[in-house]
Amino acid sequence: MTRTRRSDCPINFSLETFGDMWSLLIVRDIVYFGKQTYGEFLDSDEGIATNVLASRLAQMEQRGLLIKQSHPTDGRKEVYRLTEKGLDLIPVVLELANWGAKHDPDTSAPQDWIVRVSRERDALLPLIRATVQRGGSIFVGPDSVLAQLAVQ
Secondary structure: OOOOOOOOOHHHHHHHHOOOHHHHHHHHHHHOOOOOOHHHHHOOOOOOOOHHHHHHHHHHHOOOEEEEEEEEOOOHHHHHHHHOOOOOHHHHHHHHHHHHHHOOOOOOOOOHHHHHHHHHHHHHHHHHHHHHOOOOOOOOOOOOOHHHHOOO
16 A cells, blocks of 8 residues: 555645645635636736646645636636635634734734734634635625625
């Protein structure tokens, strides 16, 4: 029997599933900014190479983090959405963002959002998850988490 994992440690499993920076940045782009297409991911500030992006999207789909569907209005495009397994990464991404904002003196993260997530994490998680599941995001769009919180 060939072993495909380095160990049975849960941290190792997690890192082997999504541990490279590109995969987590794709999840970030979906959760925070509502990006869904190859072109939108390609436009991210980090400058991912086209071959790396294609590889990561395929790997994430194969590992059950993303599902690829036809674009609803443009049949030439495909959209990527988080699966239930992918949605389970939302708390991880929020914690990474909070840690980065705390320790990076040059962070571009909105401090009011970071403070709010730190204080209201458990209350915000279901709203964020439901919004992303519907195709929305935290910061972008009329159905964003920020827009919903402004109405409340």
